[in-house]
Amino acid sequence: MQGAEILLQPGVFPRLLQGLWVTVWIAGVSVGLSVPVGLLVGWLMTLRNPLIRILMRIYLDFIRIMPQLALLFIAFYGFAQAWGWNLDATGACVLVFVLWGGAELGDLVRGALESIPKSQYESSYVLGLSPWQTFSRVILPQAVRRLLPASVNLATRIVKTTSLAVLLGVVEVIKVGQQIIDAHRFEFPTATLWIYGVIFFMYFIVCWPLSIVARRLEKRWAHD
C-alpha cells in the first residue's frame, strides 16, 4: 500500500525497536520493583493494626481512583515543586508505576493470603509444623499460585500504561514514532498511519504473550 515503504527506510525499524526497548525497560523495572513493594504492602494489609489498615486503605483507594496520567503529572510536576524531588520523566514513570503496581499487587497478595482456608493452618499446626514452616512450605506456595495469573495481567497493564510516558516527554516508542513521522513528513505524508499502526502491533506483540501466559496459569491452577 502507498506509503508503507516508510517502514523500510534505513534506521526506521531499528529506532522504533530502540524506542520499544525504552518502553519495555520502564515496564520491566516497574514490574520488578513492584514485586517487593507489593509483597510488603500485601503483608501490611493483612495486619490487624487499625492505623496501618487505614493508611493502606487510603493509599490503595487514592492510587486506584486517580487516573495513571494524573498520577504521572503529580509525580513529575508536583513532587519537584512540593518536595524538591528531582525526578526526570523516566524516573517519574517508574515511581508512579511502582506505587501503582505495588498497591494493586499488594491487594492481590492480601486476597491470596486471606483466601487460604483456615484448615490449612490448622492441619499444619496439628502436624507439628512451626509457624515459619507453615508459612514457607504450605501457605506461600499456595498464595503464589493464586497470585500469579492476576499478577501477569497486572504486568500487561503496566506495559500498556507505559505509553503515557510520551506525554511527559520520555523518548520511548511513541515519541520515536512521532520524530520519524516528523522527519519524513515531506516524503511520506501517510507515515502517521503506518508508524502508529506498527506501534499498535508492537504493543500487541509485547502484551499478548503475557495475556496468554496469564490465561494458561489461570486454567492450570483453577482447581485449587
Added chain:
Amino acid sequence: MDWAFITHYAPYFVNAGYMTVFISFFGVLLSIVLGLLCAAVEIARIPVLYQIVRAYIELSRNTPLLVQLYFLFFGLPKLGVVWSAETCAIVGLAFLGGSYMSEALRGGLEAVPGVQHESAQVLGFTKAQAFTHIILPQALSTAIPGVVANVIFLVKESSVVSAIALADVMYVTKDLIGMYYDTYESLTLLIITYLVILLPISIVGTLLERRFDYARR
C-alpha cells in the same frame, strides 16, 4: 497555595469535567452494548463471528488506548477517514472497553449454575421467560462488580484523550501548567475534579454491589 488562581480557574475544571464525563458516558454506554454483543457471540459460539470477537478482544486488551487514539486520530485520515476528536475518543474508549465489558458480562452469564436453567425448565418456563426472570438478573448480579470496575477504569483511561486535543481535565491541567506555571494549584484542582467525578461512581458501584449481590452469597 494561590487561592485567587484556584477560584479563577475552577470553572475551567468544571467545563473540563463535563468533557470527561461526556466522553466517558458515551464510551461506557457503547462498550456495554459492544460487550453484550461479544458475550452473546462467545456464549453461543457462532462460528465465524466467534473468531472475529476473540481476535478483537485480544487486540483491544493488549494495546494501549493512547496508541489506539493516535491511530484513529492521526492514522485513519490518511485513509480518508476523518473523525472528530470526540468521535475518536468515544470510539477508542468503546473499542477498549468492549472487550473488558464482554469478559465481565460473559463471566456473569456463565456463572449461573446449570441447575437454574433446569429448574426453570421443569417449572414450565419458556426459554425467554427463564432468561428475563431468572438467568439475566443473576448474571447481572455476578457481573456488577466487574462492570463497575470497568466503568471506573474507562473514566480513568479517558484522561488520555487530551492527547488528541479534547479539552478534558488533563488537558486543562497541562494547559495551565504550560501557560502560568502554577503547577501546585493546577494539580490540586486536577485531583479534586477527578475525586468529584470518580468517588460517586465508586460509591454507587459499592451500593449496587450490595443491593444485587444475592447471586454470589
Added chain:
Amino acid sequence: MTEQIIQQAEPTERTELAERTESTGGNVSTGKNLEIRHLVKQYANADKPVLNDITLTVPAGKVTVVLGPSGSGKSTLLRTVAGLEPIQGGEIALDGEVIARGESGGAKSGRQQRSAELRTRVGMVFQSYDLFPNKTVLGNITLAPTIVQKRPKAEAEREALELLGRVGLADRRDAWPHELSGGQRQRVAICRALILHPEIMLFDEVTAALDPEMVREVLDVIVELADQGLTMMIVTHEMAFARAIADRIVLLDGGHIVEQSDDAERFFTDPQSERAKQFLQTFQFKRHE
C-alpha cells in the same frame, strides 16, 4: 425443630393438607400411572447407553424409591422423566399419554421438546439448592404459577403461604434464599414444585448436601406427602428413610434394573439378587475383634 416436625405429622394437619390438594384441583392421588417402557438413554459423547432397556411402572399414589451405586444412572432416569434429557429408545407415558418417545437417531443432548403445560405436570427437586437467588421465598414459589400458569397473583400467594405453613416456614416468606439454611431451602424448593399441582414428584438426593438435622426436616416433609398419597419417585441414599417410605423399590446398576420389589421391607431384609445383597452390605459395618 424436632417437635415442630412431629407436630406437622399429626393427623389433623395431614388431613388438612390432603384436603387442600383436592380442593385446589391438584391432581394428587387420582390414579395416574407413570410408565417407562424399554427406555434407552445415551449421552452425546458416550460410547454406550447409561440406561439400557429400562421398563418400569411407577404406580399412582405410591412411593417408588430408586436405589443404586454412584453412576448407575439414577439421576439420569429421573432427568429423562422430567424432560431434561432426550431419550434414544423406548417411551415414557404419563397416565396413558406418551410424553417422551425415543428415536434411535434422535438428539443426544439438549432437552426434550415439551409444552409448558406438560412440564408443570411433572415436578422435580434437585440435590443442589436451586432456588432463584434473585427472588424471595414467596417470589420463588409464585413465579411459575403466575407467569407460566397465568394464575392471579393473589391466589398464587395465598396458596404459597398455605404451603409454606405446611413445611413450617410461614414466617420466612420474605427471606432471601441466601438467608435460609440448606434444609429450609429444600423445603421451599418442594413448595415451589407443589404449587403447580404436579401429578408426579421426582426427588433426586434432595438431602445429600445437608447436615443431619436438616436432613430430618426435609425428609419429614416428604414422608408427609407420601402419607397423603402423592405419586413420587425418590432417589436417596438414606437407607433408613428409603426403608420407611418406599412402597416400591427399584435397584439400578450399570444402567439396568437389577431388582425391583413391591415389598420394600422384604427387599431390605431378604434381597433376592446377589447384587442387591452386596449393595445393602455397603451400609453395614462390622468390627472384627
Added chain:
Amino acid sequence: MTEQIIQQAEPTERTELAERTESTGGNVSTGKNLEIRHLVKQYANADKPVLNDITLTVPAGKVTVVLGPSGSGKSTLLRTVAGLEPIQGGEIALDGEVIARGESGGAKSGRQQRSAELRTRVGMVFQSYDLFPNKTVLGNITLAPTIVQKRPKAEAEREALELLGRVGLADRRDAWPHELSGGQRQRVAICRALILHPEIMLFDEVTAALDPEMVREVLDVIVELADQGLTMMIVTHEMAFARAIADRIVLLDGGHIVEQSDDAERFFTDPQSERAKQFLQTFQFKRHE
C-alpha cells in the same frame, strides 16, 4: 472397590498393619489414656462457654464416639484436645502428663502453645478436605515426618508407601490432591496423620462431605485402625458406623455431657436419658398410613 476394602480387612493384612505400627516404634495401643477434667471452653466473643465442666476419659486402645446435635460442641471438644483452641478452665492430660490447662483469665482465641513434638502425639483429620494442594500425595504424607521429626526422607517415603498400600492408594502416590475423589483425599489425610505415630487420633465428621460409596471407603479404614487398637476419638453422624465401631459413647448437648456409656450397643438399644432417646429418634423414620 467394595471387594478391595473387604480384602483389606482380611486377618493376614490386619496382623501386618499391627506389626508395622509396633515395629516402627508407633505408640499405638500402649495403654496411654487421654483424660479431660472439668474442661471449660468459651469463644472470644461469646457470652457463655460452649463446653462447660466436661470430665471424660478416653481409654487407651479403645474407640470413643462423641455424638450430639449440631452446635453441641463436638468439634470444639476435639479441637481443644488437638491444641487448636486455648481452654479457659480444667485440664487435659495425655498419659498422665498435663498437655493443656485452663486459666480463667487466659486467651480465648489463637492456638495453644504446644511443642511440635507434643503436637505430633495427637493426630487429627478434619471434615474439609485439607490436603496441601501444592504437594502430591506422597509430598503431603512425608512433609511432617521429614521437616518436623527430621526423619530421613527415604525412610519417610518408605513408610508413606506402606501406609498408602494399607488404604488402597499405593498407585496414587504421585497424584495431586485435586485429582483425587473426596474419599481418596480423606484416606490420604489419615495416612498423613498416622505416619507421625500419634498416641491418639481424632476424627471430626470425616465423611460428612462424601458420597455414600466414599463414606464406606473411609470408614472401612477407620474400622481397621480400631481393630488394631489405636486410641481414637470420633465425631460422626453415621449412626450405623458409630454403633459398629464404638467402645464408648459420649452424648453431648449444649456443652454438657448428657450421657456416656461403656456399652455402646446398650446406648443404642436402651438409652438411659430422655435426651438420648430423643436424639436417637432423629435417625428413625415412620410412615403414618
Added chain:
Amino acid sequence: ACGPTASTPSEAGDTASANSGNTSATKARSLDEIKKSGKIKVAVFSDKAPFGYVDKDGKYQGYDVYFAEQLAKDLGVTPEYTSVDPAARVDVLTSNKVDLVLANFTVTDERAEKVDFAKPYMKVALGVVSPDSKVIKDVNELKGKTLIIAKGTTAETYFGTNYPDVKLQKYDQYADAYNALLDGRGDAFSTDNTEVLAWAKANKGFTVGITKLGDTDTIAPAVQKGNTELLNFVNDEIVKLGKDNFFHKDYQQTLEPVYGDEVNPDDIVVEGGEL
C-alpha cells in the same frame, strides 16, 4: 547507568543521574559542577525542524542544537540533550532536570518570572499558516474558526488574551499539531513565523497568510532562576560569538536549506544579543 536508550544516544545517562543523583537538589548546578561532570544538560525540541529535531539517523539537529554544540565545545564538555514539550520548558529548569533550555524559547514576562533568560539569539513574531484553498490573510478572519496551536507556545498566550473568540485546538507536540492541520482538523495553525514559514515551504498546498502578528519577540536561552554563573557564561558566549557572525553561520547550516532565499536572514538572526 543502566537506563534505556532510544533514538538519542546522548540521553543514555539520564535515568541514572535522575534516579541515583542527589534527589533533593532542585538547586541548579554550578559551572564547576557542569565542567567536572563533563556534560551539560540541554533541553531541546525533538520534533520542531529545522530548529530542534531528530534527523533520520536519530541525531539531534537544528538551529538551537547547532548553538548548543558550540556552547558545550567552548565550555569543554559534551552536550546531553533532553527532548521537551513546549509546555515543559519552564519545569525542566525549576526542577533542575537540565542546565539550559535551548528550545525556541520566546521571552515573555510570565516566563521571566520563573526562569532567567540570557541575551537573545533570534527574533520572531507569530505567523499563521492555512490551506491554499482557504487562506487566512487577516487575524480577524479567524473569529469563530478553529486555530491549531501547540501547548505552551507564545501563540497560545497571545490568542488566549487578545482573541478570545478564536477557538483554540491545542496539542502537546508540534508533530501532532501539524498533522491536525494536514488532516483539516482546524482552519489554520499559528506559531512562530519562522516555524510556519519553514513548514509551509515544505508542504504543498499551505500558505502563510499572516507572516507577522503581535510584537516581535526574542528567543533566548534560559537557565534556572538565580543561576547567574551559567547565565553570565552564556551571555559572554553570545557576545563573543556575535563577533564572528556565528549565528549567520548557524542560519546557513540549518535554516537556509529550508527557507531558501525567500527570507532575509537578518529578519531572524540576532547577533551578539543586540537587536
